[in-house]
Structure formats: C-alpha cells, structure tokens
Amino acid sequence: MDDNKNSSEEGSEPKVSKEQKESVVDNTSSTPSPSSEPTSTDAPTSSDNSVEPNETIYSPPNPELEKIAASVHKIKTEIGKVVIGQQKMIDLILAGIFSGGHILLEGVPGIAKTLTAKLLAETLDIDFSRIQFTPDLMPSDVVGTTVFNMKTSEFTFNKGPVFSNIVLIDEINRSPAKTQAALFEVMEEKQVTVDGATYKMGFPFIVIATQNPLEQEGTYKLPEAQLDRFLFKIKMEYPSLQEEKDILKRFKEDFNITVSEQVNTVFTAKEIKECREIIEKIHIKDELIDYIAEVIHNTRNNGDLYLGASPRASLAILRSAKAIAAINGRNFVTPDDIKFVAVPVLNHRIILAPEREMEGYEVEDTIMDILKKIEIPR
Numbered sequence: 001m002d003d004n005k006n007s008s009e010e011g012s013e014p015k016v017s018k019e020q021k022e023s024v025v026d027n028t029s030s031t032p033s034p035s036s037e038p039t040s041t042d043a044p045t046s047s048d049n050s051v052e053p054n055e056t057i058y059s060p061p062n063p064e065l066e067k068i069a070a071s072v073h074k075i076k077t078e079i080g081k082v083v084i085g086q087q088k089m090i091d092l093i094l095a096g097i098f099s100g101g102h103i104l105l106e107g108v109p110g111i112a113k114t115l116t117a118k119l120l121a122e123t124l125d126i127d128f129s130r131i132q133f134t135p136d137l138m139p140s141d142v143v144g145t146t147v148f149n150m151k152t153s154e155f156t157f158n159k160g161p162v163f164s165n166i167v168l169i170d171e172i173n174r175s176p177a178k179t180q181a182a183l184f185e186v187m188e189e190k191q192v193t194v195d196g197a198t199y200k201m202g203f204p205f206i207v208i209a210t211q212n213p214l215e216q217e218g219t220y221k222l223p224e225a226q227l228d229r230f231l232f233k234i235k236m237e238y239p240s241l242q243e244e245k246d247i248l249k250r251f252k253e254d255f256n257i258t259v260s261e262q263v264n265t266v267f268t269a270k271e272i273k274e275c276r277e278i279i280e281k282i283h284i285k286d287e288l289i290d291y292i293a294e295v296i297h298n299t300r301n302n303g304d305l306y307l308g309a310s311p312r313a314s315l316a317i318l319r320s321a322k323a324i325a326a327i328n329g330r331n332f333v334t335p336d337d338i339k340f341v342a343v344p345v346l347n348h349r350i351i352l353a354p355e356r357e358m359e360g361y362e363v364e365d366t367i368m369d370i371l372k373k374i375e376i377p378r
Helices: 002-011 018-023 063-080 087-099 113-122 139-143 177-189 241-250 258-262 269-280 286-300 311-327 335-346 354-358 363-373
Strands: 102-106 128-132 144-149 154-159 166-170 191-194 197-200 206-211 230-235 305-307
Touching (some): 063 087, 063 113, 063 311, 087 102, 087 206, 087 230, 087 335, 102 113, 113 128, 113 166, 113 206, 113 258, 139 177, 144 191, 154 197, 177 191, 230 311, 230 335, 269 311, 286 311, 286 363, 311 335, 335 363
Parallel strands (some): 102 206, 102 230, 128 166, 166 206
Antiparallel strands (some): 144 154, 191 197
16 A cells, blocks of 8 residues: 555656746747737746746847837838738838848739838838839939030939839839849849949848739740849739728728828838848857758759759848848747748749649749758757
8 A cells, every 4th residue: 555655656746836837838839920910928027047947948038129029010000001911021021121132022913012112111211212114114224324414524424213222113024134134233232333333322222123923915024143133022912802891991982092191100221220230130040040951952952843042042031030030029030930931032033843834833832842841940
C-alpha cells in the first residue's frame, strides 16, 4: 500500500495555481498576423526580470515600433475614408515604402489601383507626380531633356516628372521598350544620367506602376530585367460582395468622390527615413535567414520552373519581412512574415517551365508548394 502511494505521488504533476497558468503565454499565438491591425501585446506585464526554464522569453516594449504601428493605423484609416477593402495591398505598399522598394500593381480596370496610390501619396508629406505611359511617350518625356538657353547661351537640363518622391506610372506596359528602359537606372540607382551629367533623386524615391493583365493589343510586355527591379508585384482582386455593397452605400450621394479631399497627412520624409533606420534593426534569427535562402535556392532547382530567383529576391524578402514585422509593432520577424511577402516578391521574378504553363499551372501555386515543402524553423 505504501509503495503504491509513493509511486502515485512521484508520478503526479505538481500543482500549479491559476495565476501561474495564466502567466505562461504562448508567444506564437499572440503574434499578430501581417494583415491584422497593429498591436503591441508581445511585451511582458511582469516586472520580474528572471526567466524560468519553461517560460517564454518576450521582447521588451519598443516605443519607436509602437509609434510606427500607430502611424500605419492612421494611414489605413485615412485611405479607408475612400477605399474599401484591399487591406493586403495597402500593407504591402506601406512595406515597400518603408523598405525602399518599388511596387507593381496588376489588376483589371476599376479596382482602385491608381486611386489607392494617389491617396497614399496624400497621407505622406512628400512630392507626388503621375506619368501616363502611352505608345508615343519618349524617354526624354520621363527623365527630362537638355535645352539650349538663348539668353545665357548655355544648355540647361529641364527635369522630367520622374524627379519626385512618389512617382505613379499608370499603364506602364503601354509604352515601348525604349521608354521603359529609361526607368532602369533611376529605379535601381536612384539617379538619372543625361548628356554625361548625373542627377540624384531626392529621398524617398518610390515608383508605383500599374498595368492591366488582360489587354494585349497596344501593350508591350515588361522585360525581366525591369520586373526584377520591382520589390512587389501585387495582383489585386475584385472586392467581396459585402465590400461591393459598402462601396455603393458610401458613394450613393457622392458621385465625384469628394471625400478624398478629407484625407490628412500622417508621415513626413524625415519620419519615413527614421522608420527605415528602425526597420533595419529589426531582429531576424539565423534560422529564418537560412529558411529564406532555402526557399530561393529551391526556385533554382525546381523542375516546375524555367527561371529561378536571384539574390535580389532573397534580399527583398528579408527587407520586406522586417517591414511587415514593424508595421505590426514587433521587433522580430516570424515565419508568417516571410510567407506573407514571399508570393508578391517572387511571382514576377520566376518563370514557369513551358510544360507546366501549358498544363494551367500558376506561378503562385509553385511558390506555395515550395513554402509547404521546406520545413519552417521553430
């Protein structure tokens, strides 16, 4: 009897109070998803600095990241005065701005591609210009041209509309290759060279381009070298049924969309620069860096793909994943952040094998298969 009693006592679990149970929180379940509203619930509430072996180690609260998350929420609120839905697109555009990348918006006409880009520029206290690409547009119409001044008998350079902070290029695939090629240098090196003279762009410099994927007549496909210069290619979808109803109700008495005049400024150029410096310091574990490298390496050795991703793609995932973490108020990157940005980073950088394309495969399907195949670090 005594032996059974002793063995029962040794095998039983120690009693844990209700307060102790509630103090142990699963860090993975409290991590906000990239599409959720920014929160700052990752910080511990206990003032005890000691960490027990079985306790989760939390990241300390960061006022700078909380400020970024709050400002991002304000931007979404301002854009939400006009645009209903498209939250993922807004998150990715903001991530592009904070990480210094250019964005390509692809979607059918009428789903607020251009409108969203213009509204976003209004929430930022920086310069904005819009260029409508047409078949007869020349490179000098974009970057500028040298003009002879009769009064001074000197040549002067007249800057083109590309000299701005946010440049919206509408229907980028409407112009021929030589006009598209005028963007190569300015998108990668943030400078323009004309007649041997180099002109630097101001900070920040972001290109947001749109294109319609359906029309083929009168369009010119973007070369792979230029597509690779875009951080994201965001494929926009139709609004849901409820979002469609909300759109009709919001503008039933506002045909001219006058509500767009009520959008307020949230960020300045100086604050954007400060945000980038903070985002660069976001922590990412070596295991997650290895995970990114394995994903990119798999694209180069995949039978479903004709062309894999370059090192520029892996750096793009790293930068944008850090930006998504900061947008959600976290000072560390999670696997979900990497998965969230992987498709828009890779879908324009890799090319399907011809046989897979004939079978009806999509690039996004292959990317998701790669993400599922590679083990996620824990």
